[in-house]
Amino acid sequence: MAKSKILLVDDTRLILELEKSFLKMSHVDVITAGNGAEALELVRKDPPDLIFMDLNMPVMDGISCCTLLKSDPFLSSIPVVMITTAGNDQDRVRAQQAGCDNFLTKPIDRRLFLDMARKYTDAVDRREARIPCQIPVLFLLQQSPVGAHALDIGDGGAFLASREEVVLNEELRIAFFLETGEVPLLEMKGRVAWVNQEGKRVHAGLPTGFGVEFVDAAQWQKDELKRYVEAQPLP
Structure with a gap:
């Protein structure tokens, strides 16, 4: 395409x-x-x-x-x-x-x-530089917890592999199970920034899922994410 x-x-x-x-x-x-x-x-x-x-x-x-x-x-x-x-x-x-x-x-x-x-093309991505990962994630969808995996992450957002249907700009509560860090379970507020739908892939190299942008993050949450990202080996 x-x-x-x-x-x-x-x-x-x-x-x-x-x-x-x-x-x-x-x-x-x-x-x-x-x-x-x-x-x-x-x-x-x-x-x-x-x-x-x-x-x-x-x-x-x-x-x-x-x-x-x-x-x-x-x-x-x-x-x-x-x-x-x-x-x-x-x-x-x-x-x-x-x-x-x-x-x-x-x-x-x-x-x-x-x-x-x-607003005019869904091929636009707001992501900052990310590192690849395999982090278990839970997010709330209509008040029900849903499991997923983060396949990349940075201090500004993440990509979640999931077949659940979400809509652009939908706000989610997300819990990341970090393997390292002072806070093993990091809860964040996110906004759906783009969607990789089946049959309509924005990023062909990624599976079905969606990108989230972290919003209203406290400084300690940003610091924890930064520590986690910097602790990972370069791809």
């Missing part, structure tokens, strides 16, 4: 590299353009699944590019997320009039960027 394609458009190389780094764990192809004219040429040759575009650029700005894209019946369905300056309501009005689908503001927050991307 072909990867989803995301186009990043900005005239500042540092911003492009930052946005690319946000997507490094995702099963997507990332292409970049330095201005609206270059972006328009790339889109017409090979339309992406999603575009993040800066508003202010030389040669052709984001407003002009978005207007042309949304006026083309063959390209108008491509979601365009406009990157604007925080607090500039006038820019938002102009971008909305140009037909953009959503907004983000600078400085760009990784979490908000990936949340926005996942």
Whole structure:
């Protein structure tokens, strides 16, 4: 199955590299353009699944590019997320009039960027670096405990191998049975960030299951996870 394609458009190389780094764990192809004219040429040759575009650029700005894209019946369905300056309501009005689908503001927050991307493609993954593991897990699903195994884990989240049906953004209570550490049973609150369904795999190398992002973690919980991760041998 072909990867989803995301186009990043900005005239500042540092911003492009930052946005690319946000997507490094995702099963997507990332292409970049330095201005609206270059972006328009790339889109017409090979339309992406999603575009993040800066508003202010030389040669052709984001407003002009978005207007042309949304006026083309063959390209108008491509979601365009406009990157604007925080607090500039006038820019938002102009971008909305140009037909953009959503907004983000600078400085760009990784979490908000990936949340926005996942609205338009489920191939986007928010995961930080993880280590492989085989940790027994219990999680509460509709108040009933369900067994699973964590196949990778980091201080920001984990992947749980399970055939139970969960939905995106569902919140779960999760208990990890750690083999080492000061707290052998670590209870965490998690949110379903993505789902690897049978027949619709986001990550082909992983079994049926789902990724969870840890939320509202206390500092001692983060420290315990970090100690566990650092104690494991490198893969």
